[in-house]
Amino acid sequence: MVGFFIKKMFTLRHFATSLKKLGKVKDLFDPKNPTAALQEYFKNPNDFDAVFLLNKKEINFYDCKRIFERVSSKRSVNTLTSMYFASKRTNQEKWIQDEYLEEVNQILSTLAPNEFKRISPTLWNMILNAMTTSPKFKKKAQFWYETLDNNLVPLSEKNKSCLLNSYCTSGNLEMVIRLFNQMEAPTIIDITKVTEKLIENYRLQDVKNILLEMSVSPDAILFTTLIKSCSKIKYLEGGKSIHRIIVELFPHLLNDITLITCLISFYSTCGQYETAIELFTNSPQKNIITWNCYLQALLSSGKIDLAFENFRRLAEPSNSTFVIMLNACISNNLFERGKEICGLIEQNQCKDPIVMNSVISFYANLGEVERSIETFYSFKNPDTPMCNTILKILFKDERISEAFSLFYNMMSTKQTSEVSFIVMLNECTNKLLKKEGEEIIALLPPLFECGLELRNSILKFYSVFKIYDRAKETFEEMLRLKNFDYISLISMLSLYSDGISLKQGIEIHQIAEKYHFQEIELHNTILNFYGKMGEIEKTFELFVDLLRREYPISIITWNVVLATCAQNGRAKQAEVIFDKMIEQGFEPNEETLLHMLSAYSHNMMPEKSINLYRELPSKYHIEPTIKHTACLVDGLVRSGLFEEAEKIIGDSKELILWSTYLGGCRKYNDLERARKAFAILKEIDKTDSSNYILLANIYSYFGEDLEVELLKKEMKSENAKKIPGVTTIEINGKTYSFVSNDKNHPEIKQIEEELMKLTQEMIDAGYEPDLRWVTKHGTFTDDEKKNLLCRHSEKLAMAYAFIHQPKGSTIRIANNLRVCGDCHNATKYISKVRNCKIIVRDASRFHHFENGKCSCGDNW
Incomplete structure (x- = not known):
């Protein structure tokens, strides 16, 4: 053994001497190298030899990598550490992130917990430092930190600071606080990061404690960061408290113009315009950014004249000033003043793309689309935002081919951004351009590379065009990536609001509850989903819960519930809800009163329909639209009051x-x-x-x-x-469609057998086919007519449900046309003989069949 170590030491010492003579290690791999024995020995270096070689400054990165790759035995952490330093020494940072960290992670994974202390803190710090700076390994750095923390391995303050930044980025608040509390001397940067994260999570008291106990003096950057965080989430209480701390403990920081500007912007964002204006007035220092924030506060508070008066006082307005004032003109339809600002922009020979983008938008809103487009094309090098704006304008002006031409030109010049794709996809959705939208989606990168807004645009496209499989696939990927929001859920609920996909919609509702989404738009969509599924009681339950929690509901919420009442023939409940709405101070709009007229119509309450229609202008200050009039006519003719309906229609065409x-x-x-x-x-x-x-x-x-x-x-x-009449039904997560006399379904033989059994059961219970509902072209015998009625799409769908659904379970079908009289009568018998509930959503309303009766009372 002693002889082995002497031999090894001699060999290495001899090698070191030879290395100095050779100058470059690449000679070791050169067949012409006179020291052939040495070359042969290091063709397969072991771990010990590799560590020695990798630490030699004379070796370049390429040769280091060759040596590293030739280590014959299993590489140790020491080998990897040496390779890490070789990489740092030769400025090969990318290799460290891509290859080195992967191997380190694999080696660390093989260690037992009691072996962690055998790795020096310096080495741990080096590993974690590399991991925290790599996007791919940030989470692994956090994992190893927690492992080390549990095994009492100390880390340097610098490494804790790196990890703190990583945790702040990933949003792990618990670990942020835990790590911060372990830091002996956090820097002002550490404090800024931690307090910012606490503000984002509304932990105001924790922020106050840190600010009051911190050992270093806070600077304006710290408070500016915190105020910006409050502004971002409109956290008024938090921003006001931090402002108080500045005033009481650090008043000298109020001389910092950046901080003052940030405070003015914060109060304006939170709707505290008078406070923002007061801050500006009392501020001893003002720059153009401060002035811009002040002008924004004046405009937002409705002091438009004062804003323009101050704007004219500015000797040198900035590009941002022009944008603020021009956008205000667009929002408030101040076209004359907007023209005045456009004149100033032209006078100043401003060619800033952001300003010109606002000019283009202004002319489009003014109705001067041609001038807007001319302004765009006169610009020598329009940037991507300008192109995106003109794309919207072209679509709005129905110049669709021109918009696509511009987009593909942007593609060829690599000028598109993610926003460009969002604009195109949204417009394809709005204009119902399915083929074109699919072509846009085909140009996109993989979903995981797309931002959330673009993913939502894709999801909405699939939802509108009812592309179930692609929508489901996209949403599941978003769930896997944990990158979705309430808008994603709205698209999915809209997709499943087809009258048959109850189970899938419930799953989306459960996700909304799990992640505590609070947006009223989502709650409205959930209510709408259950309403469109005919789940009236569930809709009422959720709505009452919103009222009980004093949730900030809108008129849209009331309208959704009233629509549910109307579609399901619940006029009395609609009246109660309508009265409650008025009592709570909500003013009905056109849609509200349309739903009330519809409810009266479906329940054959013509007198109430007439009275409400007459009250529209006098009591509710709403002029009846053609939809209101059609709804009244519908209510009258349903009740057989044709003469009254003709009087309402008059000479209208x-x-x-x-x-x-x-x-x-x-x-x-x-x-x-x-x-x-x-x-x-x-x-x-x-x-x-x-x-x-x-x-x-x-x-x-x-x-x-x-x-x-x-x-x-x-x-x-x-x-x-x-x-053609099409009936759809959902079985085990899949949607099936049927048409009358359908013979192409793969299970048509089983369906026909089930139909024969079902028809006989109905006839035994007293059903007689109404042959007057046969309208198919041709001359048929009575038996042929009975067969045709038997094969209506609704009956085929119900027979299929009886084959595949559990006995006695609710059947849900949706029809694109109004249900025919014979099918309506037959469904009543089916619900009785099969002892089940059947919910049919047709083009007009919902029909709830149970025990031989329909909720519509045979008035549809």
């Missing part, structure tokens, strides 16, 4: 009014009035197929087959294409 009237004729099979309404509707629009279908149904009811044939020929000649 509005399509919606006469088609609603024709719908009432179908309910009562009033052929004479139907013909009159149809003649008027043909004058308005010959291509609307629904009007032909309604009249054909009435003819069919009276057995006028020849008239039905003539109508269908006329439909064809006028190119009035019939919208």
Whole structure:
């Protein structure tokens, strides 16, 4: 053993001498090297040899890496440490982050807890320092710190400071506080980071304690940072408390113009405009940034004239000043003053892209779209924000091809930003451009590289176009990345508000509760979801809970609940909620009163409909829109009051009014009035197929087959294409669609067998098919007509549900058209013979079938 160490020492000493002579270690790997024995020995160096070699300053990084890679035995922490220093010495920081840390992490993972103390604190500090500066290994640094902390391994103050920054970035508040309390002498930078994180979590008392007990003197940067944090989350109480501390304990810092400016901006952001104005007035020092904050406070407080008066006093307004004033003109429709500012901008020969972006927006809002576009194209080098603004303007002006042309030009010049994709995708969603939107999505990087706003735009696109699989896949990825917000949940709930996807929507609701989202927009969407699923009691329960908690609900919240009442035929509950809304000081808007009229209509309460309609202008100061009038007409014709409906319609040639009237004729099979309404509707629009279908149904009811044939020929000649009835149902998380007489479903044989059984059960219970609801083209026998009725899409969907759903479970189906009379009657029998609840959402309302009865009372 002694001989081995003597030999090793001799070899290394001899090697060191040879190394000095050779000058460069790369010669060791050169076949022409005269010291061939030495070269052979170090072809496969062991760990000990590698440590020696890697610490030689003469060796460049490339050769160090070759040596490191040739270590034959398992690499130790010492080898890696030497390689780390070699990397630092040769300025190869990227290798440290990408390769070194991965190996260190693997080696550390193999150590037992009692071995941690054998690694020196210096080495630990070096490892953790490298990890905390690497985005990829920040969380690992935190993990190893907690491991060390549990095993009582000391760390340097510098390393604690690095870790503190890492924890602040990751948002682990508990570890931030724990680590900060272990620091013997935190610097002003450490204190700033910790107090900022505490403010973000509304831990005001902890911030006060730190500020009052800190051993170093606070500076203006610390307080500026804290005030900015309060401003960011509109934490008025926190900002006011910190301001008080400055005034009482550190008044000399109020001479710092940056801090004063920050305070003015904070109070303005939190709506305390008078305080902001007072601070500005009393401030001994003012610069252009302070003036801009002051002008913003004046504008936000409604003191527009005073703001413009002060603006004119400025000798040299900055670019930001122009932007603030011009944006105020846009927000307040001050077009003359906006033109004045545009003139000043032109006079100053300002070519700042941010200012010009505001100019372009101003002209577009003024209605001078051409001038806006000309201004854009006259700019030699428009930046990306300017391009994004003009994209919105082009879409708004329906110049869609021009917008796409500009976007793809931006792509070719690598001028697009994430905002560009957001603009394009949102506009494709709004304009219902499915194909174009999918092409935009195909250009995007992987989802994990996209920001939250872009992910939400993708999610909304999938939601609007009902692309269930892609939406689900996108949302699950966002959950995995823990990068989603209330807007993400709104899109998913909107996707599942289809009348059938109750289970999926409930899961989204549970996520909202788990993460304690408080936004009223999300609560409104949750209420809307349950309402559109026909879950009336759940909607009421959640709404009452919001009222009990004195949640800051809006008129939209009331409207959602009233819409639920209307769609489910709950007029009495709607009246109670409406009265409660008025009692709490909410003023009804157009939508509120539309829902009330709809509730009265579905419950055949014509007198209340008429009274409310008359009160719209006199009591609620709202002029009736065409939708209000159509709703009243609907309520009248449902009740058979055709003459009253005609008086309301008068000489109007509005399509919606006469088609609603024709719908009432179908309910009562009033052929004479139907013909009159149809003649008027043909004058308005010959291509609307629904009007032909309604009249054909009435003819069919009276057995006028020849008239039905003539109508269908006329439909064809006028190119009035019939919208096929589609019924959808959700089974085990998958959506299935059926059309009448569907023969393409893979399980059609089982469905037909189930239908035969079901039909016989219904007939035994007293059901008789209403053959007058057969409107299919052609001449059929009674048996053929019965078969056609049996194969309506609603019945096919229910048969499929009985095959796959547990016995007695609720069946939910959605139909894109109004349910036909025979299907409505049949569903009542089905609910009775199969002892189950069936919820049908058609184009008009919800029908809740149970024990042979429907919630609509056969008035639909």
